Amino acid sequence: MEEKNKNIAHTPAVDAENAAPEKEGETAQQDFAFLTEGVEPKDQSSAAEDDFSLLIKDAAEKAEAAAHGEFTFLPEDIPEAEEKPKNTPAEKPDEEPAGEPAENTAEEDSPSEEASVPETPESKKEKSVLAICLPLILICMAVALMLSAVNMLTKDIIAANAAAEKQNAVLAIFTDAAAASLYEKTEAEEIYLATQNNELVGCCVSLSENGFGGAISLLVGLDTNGQVSGIEIVSMAETPGIGSKTKNDTFLNQYKGNEPFVIGENIDAISGATISSRAITRAVNRALEIPLDFERIASEMGLSVRAADESQVPAETAPSEEAKPAEPPAETTAVTEPAETTAAPETAETTSIVASVEPISHTKSKNPARLTAEETVFTSETEPPAETEIPAETAAAESTAESTAETDTEAESTAAESTEIPAVTETENL
Amino acid sequence: MSEKPTFIQQMKEGILTSNPVFVQFLGMCSALAVTTSVTNAIGMGVSFTAVLIFSNLFISILRHIIPKQVRIAAYILIISGFVTAVELLVRAYLPALDKSLGLFIPLIVVNCIILARAEAFASKNAPLPSIVDGLASGIGYTLALIVLALVRELLGTGILFAAADGTGGIRILGDWYSPATIFIMPAGAFLTLGFICAAFNKCRSLVGAKKAKRAKTAKEVQE
Numbered sequence: 224m225e226e227k228n229k230n231i232a233h234t235p236a237v238d239a240e241n242a243a244p245e246k247e248g249e250t251a252q253q254d255f256a257f258l259t260e261g262v263e264p265k266d267q268s269s270a271a272e273d274d275f276s277l278l279i280k281d282a283a284e285k286a287e288a289a290a291h292g293e294f295t296f297l298p299e300d301i302p303e304a305e306e307k308p309k310n311t312p313a314e315k316p317d318e319e320p321a322g323e324p325a326e327n328t329a330e331e332d333s334p335s336e337e338a339s340v341p342e343t344p345e346s347k348k349e350k351s352v353l354a355i356c357l358p359l360i361l362i363c364m365a366v367a368l369m370l371s372a373v374n375m376l377t378k379d380i381i382a383a384n385a386a387a388e389k390q391n392a393v394l395a396i397f398t399d400a401a402a403a404s405l406y407e408k409t410e411a412e413e414i415y416l417a418t419q420n421n422e423l424v425g426c427c428v429s430l431s432e433n434g435f436g437g438a439i440s441l442l443v444g445l446d447t448n449g450q451v452s453g454i455e456i457v458s459m460a461e462t463p464g465i466g467s468k469t470k471n472d473t474f475l476n477q478y479k480g481n482e483p484f485v486i487g488e489n490i491d492a493i494s495g496a497t498i499s500s501r502a503i504t505r506a507v508n509r510a511l512e513i514p515l516d517f518e519r520i521a522s523e524m525g526l527s528v529r530a531a532d533e534s535q536v537p538a539e540t541a542p543s544e545e546a547k548p549a550e551p552p553a554e555t556t557a558v559t560e561p562a563e564t565t566a567a568p569e570t571a572e573t574t575s576i577v578a579s580v581e582p583i584s585h586t587k588s589k590n591p592a593r594l595t596a597e598e599t600v601f602t603s604e605t606e607p608p609a610e611t612e613i614p615a616e617t618a619a620a621e622s623t624a625e626s627t628a629e630t631d632t633e634a635e636s637t638a639a640e641s642t643e644i645p646a647v648t649e650t651e652n653l
Numbered sequence: 654m655s656e657k658p659t660f661i662q663q664m665k666e667g668i669l670t671s672n673p674v675f676v677q678f679l680g681m682c683s684a685l686a687v688t689t690s691v692t693n694a695i696g697m698g699v700s701f702t703a704v705l706i707f708s709n710l711f712i713s714i715l716r717h718i719i720p721k722q723v724r725i726a727a728y729i730l731i732i733s734g735f736v737t738a739v740e741l742l743v744r745a746y747l748p749a750l751d752k753s754l755g756l757f758i759p760l761i762v763v764n765c766i767i768l769a770r771a772e773a774f775a776s777k778n779a780p781l782p783s784i785v786d787g788l789a790s791g792i793g794y795t796l797a798l799i800v801l802a803l804v805r806e807l808l809g810t811g812i813l814f815a816a817a818d819g820t821g822g823i824r825i826l827g828d829w830y831s832p833a834t835i836f837i838m839p840a841g842a843f844l845t846l847g848f849i850c851a852a853f854n855k856c857r858s859l860v861g862a863k864k865a866k867r868a869k870t871a872k873e874v875q876e
């Protein structure tokens with residue numbers, strides 16, 4: 224028993240190493256001596272009765288036969304067996320493990336056998352790389368063809384669907400508008416105009432912000448005063464029941480007016496959906512920051528500007544200043560209504576108008592930098608801009624008269640919050 | 654094993670004895686992600702079944718041509734081709750469904766079930782049995798998803814059959830029920846899946862034991 228146990232403990236590798244250094248011809252035999260090592264000390268006659276020792280003996284004989292290149296003990300219907308020395312026998316489970324060490328030593332014998340071995344079409348080493356890749360390439364081409372056909376079929380329909388969706392969303396915000404059209408498209412946002420009877424009712428800014436579950440795409444409707452008149456969420460992937468509550472009207476109706484929205488101050492977030500709420504707030508603030516000169520846009524598109532609904536305008540001054548030198552009315556309005564400038568101090572922080580439609584200058588300004596230019600008739604209805612921050616470049620470009628009028632009022636009330644202050648003081652001297 | 658399974662046998666295998674989700678534990682990612690509402694589950698299951706049937710069919714047709722060294726690459730090619738085609742067609746002709754399911758249809762590519770069925774069945778059998786196999790596995794998957802979604806949506810929101818954007822639906826549990834939102838979240842998904850799998854497999858083993866007992870008594874009667 225102990226010898227048997229010792230035998231089991233030996234690994235072929237260990238024993239091959241321990242075997243005495245052999246001459247070449249005897250290598251195989253000596254290598255496999257270990258297999259019968261443990262068996263021999265036993266009584267020879269009784270060794271045959273032991274099942275395990277029989278197995279070992281059998282394996283040893285076969286190994287020796289294999290070492291001499293004789294594979295007659297293998298079943299005949301496996302043609303690859305004769306090529307065994309060359310192939311790594313990964314797929315031949317019927318091979319005895321003891322046969323493997325014979326591989327290396329038998330390699331010298333194999334070339335002579337190779338020639339007589341019939342090559343099966345399935346054997347791995349015979350299939351060239353091209354034979355393997357060609358079907359794959361053909362399948363690739365077929366799939367690509369199928370996809371491009373489907374794409375051709377559906378591309379226009381998808382584009383039309385997307386455009387119709389946006390249209391519907393715009394019309395959902397401006398319920399009295401009849402049509403919506405794309406005005407401007409930049410990388411970050413798209414601007415749609417809502418029109419009715421050749422009148423510009425308002426515009427919608429389509430933009431997206433990253434929420435909790437991905438991008439939230441929404442439309443912010445701005446009426447011609449530059450106030451937020453409605454929000455429509457086009458797509459969102461927020462957690463249902465939690466973040467998706469930001470779609471509810473009760474939440475979205477908080478965004479009215481044109482002040483920058485701050486959670487905790489003028490916006491109540493949805494509990495448990497901080498990130499979603501923040502994302503929407505960020506998006507609306509971003510939309511408010513876009514300078515939109517409704518007058519200019521309207522004249523560009525050949526529309527007239529409809530007066531915005533006054534009820535939506537909050538108590539503070541509605542921004543109503545225009546920048547173009549070609550339009551003088553605003554200055555007169557500002558001058559004629561000095562009484563209302565007293566409202567300025569209260570709203571100092573919240574209202575500011577950019578005198579031009581250059582988009583680049585306004586990212587720093589704390590206040591929304593929309594610009595709405597109204598016709599003379601219109602401006603008389605609205606309160607003048609009590610404090611207006613005029614960015615440096617635009618101020619210089621504008622007609623001095625109007626600037627002076629406004630910057631006067633502004634100078635008293637505006638705190639040094641904006642980087643535009645130096646410019647303002649500069650224009651004062653004009 | 655060598656006899657071809659009949660239609661009924663294949664269906665039973667796909668839906669009950671080898672249900673892809675509850676028994677084979679395949680396709681778990683989409684099963685957990687999509688089942689926040691029953692409408693999503695149904696939509697996903699239907700589009701999945703369509704992709705599975707077509708990919709099984711074509712892989713079965715091409716099974717002699719695809720070399721086995723690159724078979725996985727070939728299967729993935731065919732499967733993702735079909736998924737993209739289905740996605741484009743849904744977006745063009747069923748925009749309402751696309752709004753609900755938009756994100757989940759591309760997820761079908763990473764659904765292990767399709768690859769598993771292709772490798773285990775479609776690559777070794779004729780087209781017609783492959784179609785049936787696809788149908789069986791697809792129905793099994795869809796039913797599994799519906800069961801999961803029923804539990805999750807009911808306990809998580811109290812509303813059933815809400816549209817994918819969260820609106821509408823039938824309120825089953827009234828206002829007295831304060832929804833256990835955890836069921837809508839991933840943790841709840843795993844919990845639900847675990848319990849339902851346990852129940853399903855318990856039933857299976859009970860049925861199996863009963864059958865074995867019946868077979869034994871029948872044999873005894875024979876003897």
